[in-house]
Amino acid sequence: MINSTSMPQISIYDYEKAVTPTDRFADDEITPILLGLFGEVGSVMSSSKKLHREKGAFESGYRRDVEEELGDTLWYAAALCRRLKLTLSELFVEATSGDQFVANITANSDPSAPIARVMTAKGLGPLDNVLLKLGQDSARLLGVKADEKTAKPIMIEFVRAYIQAVQSSGVSFSEVLESNIRKSTGRFLKPSPDCLPDFDAGFLAEEQLPRQFEIEITQRSNGRSYLRWNGVFIGDPLTDNIADPDGYRFHDVFHFANAAILHWSPTFRALIKHKRKSDPRVDEAQDSGRAIVVDEGVSAYIFSEAKALNFFESQNSVSFDLLKAVSNFVRGYEVERCPLNLWETAILQGYEVFRQMRKNNGGIVVGNRDKRTIEYRPLKGA
Structure with missing residues (x-):
């Protein structure tokens, strides 16, 4: 027809x-x-x-x-x-x-x-x-x-x-x-900022991902990375969990990039205890364990592809096939409303910060949801 x-x-x-x-x-x-x-x-x-x-x-x-x-x-x-x-x-x-x-x-x-x-x-x-x-x-x-x-x-x-x-x-x-x-x-x-979704704007501040944030990531002599937000340690110390070290201990950078640019990261919400519990349906469907697994799975999948591409260094685009795979991965979750172009921005900015974090064995992640940006800043004295 x-x-x-x-x-x-x-x-x-x-x-x-x-x-x-x-x-x-x-x-x-x-x-x-x-x-x-x-x-x-x-x-x-x-x-x-x-x-x-x-x-x-x-x-x-x-x-x-x-x-x-x-x-x-x-x-x-x-x-x-x-x-x-x-x-x-x-x-x-x-x-x-x-x-x-x-x-x-x-x-x-x-x-x-x-x-x-x-x-x-x-x-x-x-x-x-x-x-x-x-x-x-x-x-x-x-x-x-x-x-x-x-x-x-x-x-x-x-x-x-x-x-x-x-x-x-x-x-x-x-x-x-x-x-x-x-x-x-x-x-x-390139999407119009006015047309992009904001998944928690209607919730109380304690149930929102922070509009601006700084996360300090440090690596200690035992090779583990530690996260600190507002002076408080969050999450568990991480190693690369692989025989050939590749920097995956800093992979939380990608969750922070998703939070700043896509306004989505169930993993980050869980780390800072900002789940949207005032709406049980949202809490169950979007902030629960399964959503966190999807967030982690997307991060791991993109990372496996990025390793073969020198972690996107000197690249200003991401393959359409990779973006389509990510889109299929998150189908059924609120973040599927984000256009592929925005995903590309989150991936490229996230890996720009990751490369510097890996090179310097730590640093500070500066996220801004209003501008939809994520940046790297060295640790004091580094």
Whole structure:
């Protein structure tokens, strides 16, 4: 289905307009766009393969994965259209004008557009066959040139196969588009501070993460690190807990970065006893042991990736795959409302402080939730 009066609606034109600013490729770069498009189609087909192989074990995640991969596929198709001087919305109109689609005129919920035309692909075969056709049409695009006249018929055929794949997959097309807009804009566009979540602003001060804080981290001769906040030791002394020392004894820095920049860290809340106990539901779902495990798990996972990248030194970005993995990790918790761009900021700033902490065997973490920043300051006399 291209349009549905029972679901929130979004036009292809509005989708194009929303994702255009997230395209960071050069205007004359076509090859990486084609490779990305072909790769995403392959991911859609791979999800179908997993459904066959693992059946019930994968079925619950199938819809989510397919929605994401179909959204990414359309993102690359829109990017390719921009380079071919084609309009994606016009391609959709032409792709559905043939006898492979049936149209129904329906009443629309938008007063300014009372009539909507709902298009449905007819005579669809099994999903596998539809996806094979999508794969074949995406392969034809690999040889496309930056020539509107020759590229347009191939693009129309691809869009037609794409629509059929969406329908056969049984997903909501509007959700495919909306999710992809959230994902791409959240990753590539700097969020407005006014639009960012603040998870404890409505709670009493003793149940909030501190708006500004300084945490002193010192390392003693036994190799253990100690935390002190407002002159009081908090938490347990830490070692690296690994045969090859790597500085993980200072990993609380990442929880402090999350607190300052994301306004989220169940671990930090527990350390300073600032759980939101006045609301039992929030305390149970967001500040409990499971949420703390998620916070610790995210920290450990990112750390394992960062070790192979020299702890992000001299880097000004984090891979999209890493950010997507983190997003999946925190699904179901309040922090999932934070855009990927903000996660990237928290990771990069946190590791900037961590590298200095590791180099100097301690220091002071300075966090500012109002500015969403975290900084390093040396210990006195260091």
